[in-house]
Amino acid sequence: MRLNRRTKKKDIYVISTPKRPVPLEHYLYAGREMYKIVDAGGKWLGTGYKDAGEALRRKQDKEREAAGLAPIQRMGARGGRGTAAQQPQRGRGGAGGGARGGGARGGTPQRGSPAPRGGGGSHMGSSGPRSHQQQDKNLWVHLVGHLKKKNLLPVVIFTFSKKRCEENAGTLSSTDLCDAKERSEVHLVWEKALGRLKGTDKKLPQIARMRDLLSRGIGVHHGGLLPIVKEVVEILFARGLVKVLFATETFAMGVNMPARSVVFSGIRKHDGKSFRDLLPGEYTQMSGRAGRRGLDETGVVIIVSGDELPDTGTLNRMMLGIPNKLQSQFRLTYNMILNLLRVEALKVEEMIKRSFSENASQSQLPEQQKRVLQLEQDIKKLPKFDCETCLQDAYLYYDFSSEYVHLNRKILDLAGTGRLGSGRVVVLRDTHFSGNLAIFLKNATEGKPGERLYYALALVDEETKSRPKAQEPPSIPPKWLKHVESIEGGTYELVEIPLSSIYMLTNKFVKVDVKAIAQDHRISVMQEAVGQLATFASEWSTGSEIEEIEWLKGKGHSIDVQDALQNRAGIEKSLGRMVCVHCAEFDEHYALLHRQMVLQNEIGRIKFELSDQNLELLPDYEQRIQVLKDLRLIDDNQTVLLKGRVACEINSVNELILTEVILDNMLAPYEPEEVVALLSCFLFQDKTEATPQIPDKLKAGQDEITKLADRVGRRQLANKVADPDFSAKLKFGLVEVVYEWARGMPFDQITDLTDVAEGTIVRVITRLDETCREVRDAARVIGDGDLFRKMEEAQVKIKRDMSHEEAYRIEQETAERLTKARKLSLIVDLDQTVVHATVDPTVGEWMAQGEPNPNYGALKDVARFVLADGSSPDGCWYYIKPRPGLADFLRKLSAKYEMHVYTMGTRAYATEVCNAIDPDGSLFAGRILSRDESGSMTQKNIERLFPVDQSMVVIIDDRADVWNTHQNNLVKVIPYDFFVGIGDINAGLLPKQQNALELPPARTQARVCTQT
Secondary structure, eight states: HOOOHHHOOOOOOOOHHOSSSSSSEEEEEEEEEEEEEEOOOOOBHHHHHHHHHHHHHHHHHHHHHTOOOOOOOSSSSSOOOGGGGSSSOOOOOOOOOOOOOOOOGGOOTTOOOOOOOOOOOTTTTTTTOHHHHHHHHHHHHHHOOOOOTTTTSSSEEEESSSHHHHHHHHHHOOOOOOOOOHHHHHHHHHHHHHHHSSSGGGGGGGHHHHHHHHHHHEEEEEETOOHHHHHHHHHHHHTTTEEEEEEOTHHHHHOOOOOEEEEEEEEEEEESSSSEEEEEEHHHHTTTBBBOOOTTEEEEEEEEOOSOOHHHHHHHHHSSOOOOOOOOOOOOOOOHHHHHTTTTTTTTHHHHHTGGHHHHHHHHHHHHHHHHHHHHHHHHHHOOOOHHHHHHHHHHHHHHHHHHHHHHHHHIIIIIIOOOOOOTEEESSSSSSSEEEEEEEEEEEEOOOHHHHHHEEEEEEEEHSSSOOSOOOOSSSSGGGGGGOOOTTTEEEEEEGGGGGGEEEEEEEOOOOOHHHHHOOOHHHHHHHHHHHHHHHHHHHTOOOOOOOTTSSSOEEEEHHHHHHHHHHHHHHHTOGGGGGGGGGGHHHHEEEEEEEEHHHHHHHHHHSSHHHHHHHHHHHHHHHHHHTTSSSSSSOOOOOHHHHHHHOOOSOOOOHHHHHHHHTTTTSSSSSHHHHHHGGGGGOOOOOOOOOOOOHHHHEEEEHHHHHHHHOOOOHTTTOOOSSSSGGGGTTTTHHHHHHHTTHHHHHGGGSSSOOOOHHHHHHHHHHHHHHHHHHHHHHOOOHHHHHHHHHHHHHHHHHHHHHHHHHHHHHHHHHHHHHTTTTEEEEOOOOTTTEOOOHHHHHHHHHHHTSHHHHTTTTEEEEOTTOSSOTOOEEEEEEETTTHHHHHHEEETTEEEEOOOOHHHHHHHHHHHOOOSTTTTTTTTHHHHHHHHSSSSSGGGGGSSSOOTTTTEEEESTTTOOOOOOEEEEEOOOOOOOOTTTTTGGSSSSGGGOOOOOOOOSSSOOOOOO
């Protein structure tokens, strides 16, 4: 919420409940019975878990006895881990057979799929005497019957595989959960929805399979379904006509449809890298579908057991554990970087700051800035450091001293632990000790992560013992630690210290009873040991230096230790030759200098944390910038080159590879249907075990794309951009399918070419249309007319889906309606075309002054508003000046045109402007397309409004460079400038005028025709 408050510039109020309105009860399903393991209060029930284990063992013994096998000899009851139910769900076999690739169609092997391997990879394990298929069938038949008997329907059964959802639903072939009335209602909904499909599409295997399932109250919901089928399933489930729904995890994420109960077929999933247990947050999200508010007292969550129960630790963490904290998913892309480099109004660093990953640091910005001001005031309050002797080299002395301390710690880190033994006399120096002698005793507990602590008995005075640890390093110059003062009335402290607190290892040992001191805390033993320390302190305080351990004595010394010792010795000599040490008040002056430097270092640390250099994603940004330079998308000054402008057009797929494909002219020798087939490798991401029959020409193209991907991948690897298996992301499993689709093969025949679900095929084809449009726009940028026309033809060849036909039907109806009314369609730009906008508060002041202000007459028709969506800073008023004669102009146009607004402003902004120039809505009637819906921040596309036919459309705009296509439809007007020096208020997102693309000449300063 702090992120929303920071980005929206206003308070955000969150309403939450401390507990679920419908509490959940969690069960294990074992031996055809349910055993409660967590009650509605969130209490773990160990007896339920134990009973489930006993039931599972009895079931296994009965199965073995029925098969004539001896019972399993067990050493004792235990909950196992890694049941087959939770193991990776492997295999492509169908519910009726074992052939890989044919499961979705009744077990019939598809062309190109491997030979049958048997089994189908059941999730129930492999130790039972019966086949996996029979176990699965019995499991779901008995479980659904059990839930029906217990009145626990409707149920959502989560399965982490699209194929397994289909197979599990197929095992209920003899189960019917609907009565005659419900079947009739299902039939009506189904037939009404499928009325939008063509005759051949109604014969698709998925359509026939789902019709049968839904008529019996059983449904399937996953990403492989056709969009229309998925919509029907959701409608029927919401109406209570689907009683059993096999679904993947996505059903819990985007669809708010609770059920009476939820079943997990397993608690392990593949996260894209490996198989793992469900996280608490994932389990909570899916199990939260159980329990309907106002209908159920409790929701029931059931975990299906395999041959062994999940262990108690896994279940406890998953059901009762704390969900993981939210992590930012914001990632920089090359397309984003390139587009931001073209816009001066917004830097990449500003975009990163607005992300959730920077929320913690950015939310503390005001407090940290106040802290810097306070520290600067503290420095000013310090006594003036004006000693002429110390000023000569005191600052250099301080720097050398800091390096001396650093080298000491380095030596200890490299070789100190091997020299530390019980009884070794050491010198301590940290935020608490200031050169105190101590006796090293033994290892203690762990401190901070990765930090080892040690017991030490230190000789201290009462002042040191009573004071708390300081928050900054001691101010004693390290040179003075070669001598120590005798402590009168010295006492002791038994402490745990890290290695970094030990400043020096002496060559002295004290014989001590470590156990008596560190564990038994015997005072007499401590006092005896401290007495020996006091003797050493008196000896060293008389003038003799502390004798340090001989680091180079013996063998096996690393070069790093020798270098550190040599550098330390050089610094020690330099310290002794400095002038400041001869000052009579050097100790006081050094302490003053130390305080000043500590404050300055703290200011520097805070400023670095607040700077762009501390942004978490900045290293990734810099690495990606270097990749863009290596591939010549930008120059050394980070100016976007022609190649980079091509990449800016690519949003739907990998922009780097596709840019290389376009500029290498790789698509030139291919026909449109071959081009879309090759482009499918950028969009298809699922697995397929069917081997596509690809023509040799397309195989050559596949090899070329793979080589280009390898080349780009090597560039990324050289610059340490984290994108592993770069070329492996290209999947060519749908090349044959898309090729035949573009050639006009019926959909029901296309499904025989692959084991990929119909919904996945449609989704890839739909996204291919967007990719084709982007390649077409890129062709216009580089002036490749052949590629431009080829991609337009490719779009026509793949537009066979229902959305295109629906768009065609709607446009046909619109065209007929406008023809009868003798009208055309007119697209109207707002800013500098029909209005001029500003946010200059001076305009508001002039308007408030009224007639006394000399500008009042020109401001009479200026409208003003504040955006209600919070996208503008609080109190930011927009002032809108209509073009002279606009009202009469639009009124005349409305008689001959149906007008649409197309603006690069936000929808909230466009709506307010339309309210000002069209208060009754009679001109535009809500027909607004803003940058929120247009799909591009820099270009306009007429096909966003009219995807099929643009012949009856006229455009008026003050800029031609934002219209890459359909220049013949454009009437360019002279920009309207009323507020001096403002220009287009939305120009920050548009390309600079001087860098605008070279486009065919548009008609300028023309009047829009008012006659059809």
